[in-house]
Amino acid sequence: MAKVKIATDWLGGCAGCHMSFLDIDERIVKLAELVDFTSSPITDLKHPPKEGVTVGMLEGAICNTHNVEVARQMRERCDILIAVGDCATFGGVPAMRNIVGTAAALRRAYIETESTVDGLIPDSPELGVPLETVVAVDKVVKVDLFIPGCPPRADAFYYVLTELLAGRTPVVLPPELFTYD
Amino acid sequence: MAIVNITINGRNISVPAGITVLQAARQEGIDIPTLCDHPALSVVGACRMCIVEIKGQRNLQTACTFPVTDGMEIETESAEVVKARTMVLKMLFSERNHFCPFCEMSGSCELQDMGYRFGVDHWAFSTYTKNYAVDATHKHYLMDHNRCILCGRCIRACGELVANHTLGLGQRGSESMINADANLPLNESTCISCGTCVQVCPTGALFYKRSAYMGSDSEMIKVKSTCSQCSIGCGIEIITRGGNVLQIMGDWEGQANRGVLCKAGRFDPLYDGRERIPEPLHRSKDGEENISWAKAMQALAKHITKVGPDKIGVIVANRASNEALYLIKKLFIDELGVSNIKMIHTPAPRIEGKPHGTLSRIAGSDTLLVVGSDPLANQPVAAFQIKRALDKGARLIVVDDENNALSPFAHVNLKISDIGQAVEMASKSPSPVVVYGPGIPAPAVDMLKGITDRANFIAIETGVNTCTARALDVNKGFKSEAVELLLVLLGDGKCGGVELLKDIGGKTFIAVLAGYASELTDKANLVMPNAIWCERTGTLTNTEGRIQTLQSAVEPANGAKSDWEVLQMLAAKLGKKITVSADDVANTLATAV
Numbered sequence: 001m002a003k004v005k006i007a008t009d010w011l012g013g014c015a016g017c018h019m020s021f022l023d024i025d026e027r028i029v030k031l032a033e034l035v036d037f038t039s040s041p042i043t044d045l046k047h048p049p050k051e052g053v054t055v056g057m058l059e060g061a062i063c064n065t066h067n068v069e070v071a072r073q074m075r076e077r078c079d080i081l082i083a084v085g086d087c088a089t090f091g092g093v094p095a096m097r098n099i100v101g102t103a104a105a106l107r108r109a110y111i112e113t114e115s116t117v118d119g120l121i122p123d124s125p126e127l128g129v130p131l132e133t134v135v136a137v138d139k140v141v142k143v144d145l146f147i148p149g150c151p152p153r154a155d156a157f158y159y160v161l162t163e164l165l166a167g168r169t170p171v172v173l174p175p176e177l178f179t180y181d
Numbered sequence: 182m183a184i185v186n187i188t189i190n191g192r193n194i195s196v197p198a199g200i201t202v203l204q205a206a207r208q209e210g211i212d213i214p215t216l217c218d219h220p221a222l223s224v225v226g227a228c229r230m231c232i233v234e235i236k237g238q239r240n241l242q243t244a245c246t247f248p249v250t251d252g253m254e255i256e257t258e259s260a261e262v263v264k265a266r267t268m269v270l271k272m273l274f275s276e277r278n279h280f281c282p283f284c285e286m287s288g289s290c291e292l293q294d295m296g297y298r299f300g301v302d303h304w305a306f307s308t309y310t311k312n313y314a315v316d317a318t319h320k321h322y323l324m325d326h327n328r329c330i331l332c333g334r335c336i337r338a339c340g341e342l343v344a345n346h347t348l349g350l351g352q353r354g355s356e357s358m359i360n361a362d363a364n365l366p367l368n369e370s371t372c373i374s375c376g377t378c379v380q381v382c383p384t385g386a387l388f389y390k391r392s393a394y395m396g397s398d399s400e401m402i403k404v405k406s407t408c409s410q411c412s413i414g415c416g417i418e419i420i421t422r423g424g425n426v427l428q429i430m431g432d433w434e435g436q437a438n439r440g441v442l443c444k445a446g447r448f449d450p451l452y453d454g455r456e457r458i459p460e461p462l463h464r465s466k467d468g469e470e471n472i473s474w475a476k477a478m479q480a481l482a483k484h485i486t487k488v489g490p491d492k493i494g495v496i497v498a499n500r501a502s503n504e505a506l507y508l509i510k511k512l513f514i515d516e517l518g519v520s521n522i523k524m525i526h527t528p529a530p531r532i533e534g535k536p537h538g539t540l541s542r543i544a545g546s547d548t549l550l551v552v553g554s555d556p557l558a559n560q561p562v563a564a565f566q567i568k569r570a571l572d573k574g575a576r577l578i579v580v581d582d583e584n585n586a587l588s589p590f591a592h593v594n595l596k597i598s599d600i601g602q603a604v605e606m607a608s609k610s611p612s613p614v615v616v617y618g619p620g621i622p623a624p625a626v627d628m629l630k631g632i633t634d635r636a637n638f639i640a641i642e643t644g645v646n647t648c649t650a651r652a653l654d655v656n657k658g659f660k661s662e663a664v665e666l667l668l669v670l671l672g673d674g675k676c677g678g679v680e681l682l683k684d685i686g687g688k689t690f691i692a693v694l695a696g697y698a699s700e701l702t703d704k705a706n707l708v709m710p711n712a713i714w715c716e717r718t719g720t721l722t723n724t725e726g727r728i729q730t731l732q733s734a735v736e737p738a739n740g741a742k743s744d745w746e747v748l749q750m751l752a753a754k755l756g757k758k759i760t761v762s763a764d765d766v767a768n769t770l771a772t773a774v
Contacts (some may be wrong), residue, residue, distance in 0.1 A: 004620075054375065060286065086281075086282060089302060089303045091280070091304075091309075092282070092302065093282070093283075093307070095280070095309070096280075135307065136304065138303055140222070143303070148302050148303070150282040172300035172302055173302065175297060178297055178302070179297075180282065180287065181282040181288070
């Protein structure tokens with residue numbers, strides 16, 4: 001049987017969810033026998049392959065136009081999209097900037113910070129343009145599964161992937177793995 | 182009582198008529214989720230979590246407000262109900278900021294529990310974009326409107342339990358906010374800092390500053406004890422983590438208070454900045470020396486034997502436990518024959534031949550006569566009960582020559598000399614209750630005896646444990662002049678300073694058992710560390726005569742000991758076989774109180 005292809009990527013997040021995923025420890029070896037990790041921010045190949053993958057996982061919130069592109073590309077190239085972590089499922093810490101507004105948040109971060117001298121808000125054309133409102137991934141593309149948690153427990157990743165491999169679709173995590181923080 | 186037959190989820194059950202669907206379900210052990218409901222508060226149907234399907238009703242109905250009727254068929258877990266409930270929950274999450282990771286109450290939040298229960302693993306609607314100001318002006322607690330679900334528990338606690346009516350709902354519709362008075366900052370409002378609103382808040386909208394970010398419910402240890410701040414003896418829960426006292430909560434099962442506390446009970450002990458006494462200390466003209474408990478007992482026993490019973494004086498602060506007072510009686514009065522003993526507070530006079538009731542009598546009274554007592558200033562939880570009765574239409578007559586904190590709420594304010602008029606007014610009412618304290622002069626006591634036989638009397642003592650002191654007849658009268666050995670059991674209260682040494686001769690050996698260092702301990706020849714309120718064990722008798730337990734929530738600091746433990750050690754040192762147990766105390770008081 002061909003291996004199931006999995007791709008991951010991150011948006012406006014802290015990489016903590018990916019770290020937690022790696023915390024499944026030696027079970028990743030067992031998992032690697034069944035799945036093929038095609039691409040991720042922590043492998044050489046960064047983008048999901050054009051021919052597509054079965055499972056796509058996204059960490060982080062939608063904060064700028066670049067995040068929107070990445071989310072859309074992942075959605076197009078995967079069958080099952082999983083929002084991973086509190087930022088991807090709820091907006092999380094990045095969404096706290098909605099309380100003051102993007103312009104004020106950028107000004108505070110790059111110009112008004114006490115340690116900043118001659119501050120400048122980055123505006124390189126290579127960068128994504130910050131959105132007015134930070135949102136969860138499901139507000140931009142259709143999401144099939146949510147794994148909340150900050151970060152989600154390693155066991156939650158393992159549970160969801162083994163369930164999917166067994167041909168079952170977990171609707172909601174079991175209580176011991178379901179956490180908002 | 183009439184019984185109706187109803188069906189819940191296909192189960193036929195019989196319940197009393199007039200109760201709500203929610204009460205009926207709970208009687209049968211059927212769990213209906215709620216958020217705004219609280220057992221100590223009235224029902225409002227604000228959160229809509231308890232909606233159920235009732236056959237014949239056009240819409241889903243809130244179980245907490247809907248009374249049962251005969252033949253009613255109720256479904257609490259039908260697909261439609263669960264779907265609607267989940268929708269309600271999603272809407273609650275969509276309004277304001279209910280993102281858990283940086284909320285103080287994460288892990289101790291009823292909204293979060295509901296989210297887990299109904300599998301809310303993402304937000305169906307867009308959420309927090311509007312920021313509300315956090316009111317951090319209050320010294321003891323914080324109000325974060327962003328976490329509020331407008332369940333109104335705090336409003337009901339403030340009005341119904343404390344009868345203070347500071348909190349209310351301001352504005353309308355989506356602009357609705359919890360307001361203090363006319364939308365004032367909490368520290369400028371009429372808030373009396375009782376903290377009951379915080380105790381009932383289901384989310385992180387109201388939380389204590391002292392314990393903020395120090396752990397969630399599951400990490401805390403809760404110990405039930407009794408407040409020793411005044412004679413009401415409120416039931417408390419001492420909440421600790423890692424040996425640190427973080428919170429004091431009112432015990433909902435506390436008979437005198439039913440969950441409510443005042444500022445002095447809930448907050449003051451947590452902010453006590455006084456210095457503790459590290460270990461027993463001996464002070465003489467040769468200098469100061471830290472000594473062991475064994476040596477301290479030896480020194481004290483030596484002086485007791487040397488000076489003899491006529492030259493021993495004992496002063497006991499009103500917080501002394503029943504066990505300590507029992508031992509004082511057995512050891513000092515009965516065994517040693519000491520008669521120079523006094524309590525710091527004098528008891529209220531007994532009004533002979535009149536029925537004395539418990540505080541619960543206040544609720545059923547239509548006319549309250551307060552005399553010789555200022556409960557709102559000194560025993561606030563009793564005053565809350567009086568104010569609650571006023572909200573229900575009772576009249577209040579305050580008789581006091583000084584400023585009484587209850588005066589602004591009184592229908593009639595009279596001087597002590599006019600007590601006859603008060604007695605006459607109260608006698609005309611169907612169910613008068615007289616609340617009186619030690620401040621009542623003897624002539625007024627005689628006048629009170631003339632009140633109608635329908636009247637009930639409630640004595641509110643000023644001293645915490647005065648009831649036991651009176652029952653054991655510990656207050657023998659005190660003459661300073663002859664004292665050559667003075668033993669002061671000071672406890673952890675703030676009363677009893679150097680003024681106790683008035684007329685005490687310069688050569689007197691002074692031994693003090695105290696929780697905290699003070700001017701008095703600075704002058705003492707022997708200082709012994711006393712376990713404080715959260716450390717000590719024993720029992721107290723409250724102003725109603727109820728014996729209540731003190732539980733130790735943390736280990737006594739630096740080997741401090743409870744008052745009765747010290748007296749028991751002293752008795753052993755003196756070669757007297759005197760011990761005390763809970764049964765000794767209960768039996769002695771049962772015959773005396």
